[in-house]
Amino acid sequence: MTTTIVQLTDPHIREPGRLAYGRIDTAPFLRRAVDAVLRLPQAPDAVVMTGDLTDFGRPAEYEHLASLIAPLPMPVFLLPGNHDDREQLRRSFPQHRYFGTGRFLQYTAAVGELTLIALDTVMPSESHGVLCEERLAWLEQALDAHRGRPLVVAMHHPPFRTLIGHMDRIGLLAGAKALEAIVARHPNVQRVICGHLHRAIDVRFGGTIASTAPGPAHQVALDLAPDAASAWLLEPPCFRIHAWSEGCMVTHLAFVGEFDGPHPFHENGSLID
Numbered sequence: 324m325t326t327t328i329v330q331l332t333d334p335h336i337r338e339p340g341r342l343a344y345g346r347i348d349t350a351p352f353l354r355r356a357v358d359a360v361l362r363l364p365q366a367p368d369a370v371v372m373t374g375d376l377t378d379f380g381r382p383a384e385y386e387h388l389a390s391l392i393a394p395l396p397m398p399v400f401l402l403p404g405n406h407d408d409r410e411q412l413r414r415s416f417p418q419h420r421y422f423g424t425g426r427f428l429q430y431t432a433a434v435g436e437l438t439l440i441a442l443d444t445v446m447p448s449e450s451h452g453v454l455c456e457e458r459l460a461w462l463e464q465a466l467d468a469h470r471g472r473p474l475v476v477a478m479h480h481p482p483f484r485t486l487i488g489h490m491d492r493i494g495l496l497a498g499a500k501a502l503e504a505i506v507a508r509h510p511n512v513q514r515v516i517c518g519h520l521h522r523a524i525d526v527r528f529g530g531t532i533a534s535t536a537p538g539p540a541h542q543v544a545l546d547l548a549p550d551a552a553s554a555w556l557l558e559p560p561c562f563r564i565h566a567w568s569e570g571c572m573v574t575h576l577a578f579v580g581e582f583d584g585p586h587p588f589h590e591n592g593s594l595i596d
């Protein structure tokens with residue numbers, strides 16, 4: 324049996340007709356990503372959206388987001404990013420009962436053979452993230468309660484340096500080292516999956532693999548100079564597929580778009596010459 328979680332992150336949805344950064348209509352990009360998830364040969368068990376669901380956390384933006392993800396028939400797990408409003412997110416998705424009523428928007432959810440643990444890194448009105456002692460203590464308890472199961476920890480701000488200077492300056496500015504120590508004590512954490520970076524980045528972290536994922540619309544420019552300009556571009560949209568099978572987690576990067584193929588490698592049992 325394979326358990327599959329699709330990670331769709333940072334769609335930055337605006338009110339219908341309004342453009343993100345004055346230039347990108349993010350809604351059709353998310354619609355195409357949702358269509359691509361629906362066309363996967365194997366339907367995923369769940370979709371997790373790791374923050375920056377909207378651009379400004381406004382009610383009309385969440386309403387627009389709800390209509391765009393409505394075609395997804397599997398459970399969809401939402402968590403906030405720095406562009407979101409935690410309380411508005413709760414109000415806009417009352418049917419998402421897994422949010423709970425705690426001070427932070429953190430939760431655990433069973434997905435097939437996996438357990439998803441969502442962490443809230445948001446610091447209201449700030450672009451950077453934090454994991455305070457209260458959030459970390461909750462995580463340690465959640466991890467202890469699921470010692471026997473393979474776990475995926477999901478959060479918006481990645482707990483590692485990305486070498487993209489302007490993004491590291493608004494990264495997880497508190498709690499990353501403590502998180503790494505907690506993860507290291509729980510070897511059943513198979514992945515720490517993050518958003519925020521609008522790029523695919525993989526890092527060794529606390530004995531597991533931590534990663535970020537590209538967005539369904541704009542990506543952050545790849546420039547490792549410490550003083551690189553804060554800029555975006557329309558590189559190909561992607562999402563991640565995290566698949567657990569026979570005791571092993573495999574992560575793929577799936578591109579969204581119209582591509583030539585698939586074409587067969589073989590004909591009548593032979594490689595096509």
Ligand SMILES: [Fe+2]
Binds near residue numbers: 375
């Ligand atoms: Fe974002």
